[in-house]
Amino acid sequence: MSADLINSSSWKKMQTLAQSPFDLTAEAALSSSGRIARMICHTAGLRLLYATQRVDADVLNVFQEFADEHSLIHRYQEMRKGKVLNKIKGWESENRQVLHTSSRDIFVSTPKEPHSAGQARVELEKLDDFLNEINQQGRYTTLINVGIGGSDLGPRAVYEALKAYNIQGREVRFLANVDPDDAAAILSSVDLTRTLVVVVSKSGTTLETLTNEQLVRARYIEAGLDPAQHFVAVTGSGSPMDNPTSYLRSFYMYDYIGGRYSVTSMVGCLALGFALGMDKLRAFLRGANEMDEACENPSVADNMALLLALLGIWNHNSLGYPTLAVLPYSQGLHRFTAHLQQCDMESNGKSVTINGSPAPIKTGPIVWGEPGTNGQHAFYQLLHQGTEVVPAEFIGFLENQYEMDIVFNNTTSQQKLLANVLAQAVALATGRVHENPNKCFMGNRPSSIILGDRLDPLNMGRLLALYEAKIVYQGFSWKINSFDQEGVELGKILASRFLDHMIDTQKSSTSVEGQFLDVLEK
């Protein structure tokens, strides 16, 4: 159906154009000919400023050709309608639909895929009832979310981002690491009688999560409390955890939503609904749904997710940069990059195409980053003057969350934040010539700025869905399966071998090195 990647005419054109990319360091390169005003993409209430990327009108035209030639919009629409995309043709694979967008397709009477959207509504109704019950009891102040990977990073990132909107007196703690010190630190600072424990595992068999669940249950029992009155399950229907005798309530997640795309399913909704209440949770879901809809726009210049995806491919495949820094100028987003690390790298860190052949080009980049302005005082030295070129995506907001700000040196802190985002993008792009070689900046380091009005539930939903769609569009472009994660299996198998050996040698004096060797020699 869609064309072969590296032999497609648009791909070849892109590589040709990449031999002389737009020079951001040239005289007035940024300010002339309306470049800045023209290179702004508006989508679902967010703006993308991308004049500081090394692209021009020719490159943007080829982006459109590429999107059309490879039927990217069509594939995205098929995804939302429930096509089985999580598979490798001709090989044993998960063979599943990819329907995370259904978990927020709940605002119209004709959702794209009615069955899954119906299931989402049922679970949201159950959640609404449950939260009403809790509110009436007035008993719970704390929720501990026990989960790992997608059952931790996404919900945690969004919770942290929206903490400013929490219901007074409510907090959520996240327990993920099998490191017992993680659990100890959390349990030493909560009142168990006023705490709900939500255990999240689709299969009901995730080792870290079950271990932590046992650890927390043991604490409840020691304290003379009945865990069944405090524990809630989020799991697949029929999993070992779907058991009313052990849990106050069960909420369901379905196999058509992968962990890293599950924030808007019950995986994220329990913690977020508890913290924010149903109205703000619905605003968050509405924002995500708005973005999903906007991501079907066939015009690359007006489809931020698709544009970000193709700018990323340009930087990664055509200009050859191996990483991407995501740099939010908002302390609330301090865990958002960690979520993206999972969502992006687990989706697109692949070497095999959907046909089972070796990927002929580089797939997903390494994604990393920390919030600004903190990062400016840390690793930005390398961004500006290092020998590695790092494309960057800045995220900024015009207004703050808490309405607590201060004028110092005639500007507010929020203005300082914004001035710094703009300044960094310009500095990376234009560079500086200086007689002292140590004060030279090479420039031509590409970046974009995503701008929102304020980091609130609606915009957080949009931002989350924006990146999900970007990642999906990149996977479609590279023709890989962005929805499985076979790469985590070998580590699991080997860890079991080490654990079995530890059981065998329990209490013997074998050193770590000895164990290492013993297991390898087996």
Place this chain on the structure above:
Amino acid sequence: MSADLINSSSWKKMQTLAQSPFDLTAEAALSSSGRIARMICHTAGLRLLYATQRVDADVLNVFQEFADEHSLIHRYQEMRKGKVLNKIKGWESENRQVLHTSSRDIFVSTPKEPHSAGQARVELEKLDDFLNEINQQGRYTTLINVGIGGSDLGPRAVYEALKAYNIQGREVRFLANVDPDDAAAILSSVDLTRTLVVVVSKSGTTLETLTNEQLVRARYIEAGLDPAQHFVAVTGSGSPMDNPTSYLRSFYMYDYIGGRYSVTSMVGCLALGFALGMDKLRAFLRGANEMDEACENPSVADNMALLLALLGIWNHNSLGYPTLAVLPYSQGLHRFTAHLQQCDMESNGKSVTINGSPAPIKTGPIVWGEPGTNGQHAFYQLLHQGTEVVPAEFIGFLENQYEMDIVFNNTTSQQKLLANVLAQAVALATGRVHENPNKCFMGNRPSSIILGDRLDPLNMGRLLALYEAKIVYQGFSWKINSFDQEGVELGKILASRFLDHMIDTQKSSTSVEGQFLDVLEK
């Protein structure tokens, strides 16, 4: 004095050997011929297992030749003795000594550089007195550390790592970001009357820090409290902040210690001393000092910092991998990688040698990472099966901190953590052949494991100093100045221009895009 880098015989040999690096995927590559037992480096109570690197005896011999040919140990010794190393020959530069190691060279009567070590002792004595006073008053439970970059990341990383050892009832909060929401979130959850505010800025002029200081002071005044009874300064002697009318006490930092190397100076000691008490603070300093001493060992095989440095150069320059993942299997170290991002990337993200000529080879890599096992459920997919190869440094401990653990499926959580570290290193190295292309693992992905007995103050000091010395050794190898940060200046200048423009257009309706354009056209 020392040889030219790329024309040196050891450098050339390294590049030749890199054409056929050790194949970790070969039959019994890891388990045969005593490789694992031989490839363990013991230094200052820590162990480094590096059998899973793509090196053999020939490469290790060239490492030694390289260290000797380029006088690396000699330069490190010169540094500790106070030579002016923070400079670019023939150009205006900072021209400073590099004496962070003096801040812990306080346990012998003959420190390497007596003047700076004497100053460190004086400040520590002042701190001891101050903490005694506070303990007697019994008034303060919380310390807010206001600082950014080196005055935030390092102290925060170590504080988080050692939280398990806090004095009962004491906590430290860190305020860094100029984002006003960061301050709002912290101030909404502390009791100002029981809070000390430590403001950390060497120059006394860091914009973010002064802004946040004003914001917190305003809160004290609103609450009818006298800030001078709560605020403590850590700053350069004679800086605008060195002012007894505004601060309860001043502690000094000196210009021979760069921000990113300042954790063991007063920059870190205020927060850590408050949280842990002087005894544990001294154990932390002692650990760092032990490692500093051990880093003078001329034998690469017995000098972990030097070995790590050269393994890093091998992976980065000879094998061509642009990034380094630091992956602690300890939740306590969840901010340690962020500290290393600064310490490493700000030090070695340079393009100019100490002679002012362009660096002829790649300098510092991109450093990133998150704790395991969390990361295994997130970005490890790309580490195992992605098209980017990511060298990794794992960090693990044999015992946990809180002595709260649970046996589940016959092993403790701490055992699970350790089994996973070992399993990941093996999986990355050996890979797996499989008939299903999607279940293949390429292997030959290099990693090391740093092992300690327990994450306690002593070992934390060792680990911190280990990485500081590694970074310094890499800078010496690349012949760059690891101690300045000219790369942050252009962003500052441009941010001022944007801020000036915002002041000019205050209350006008200019859009962000308009501002962007206005400033660029000026």
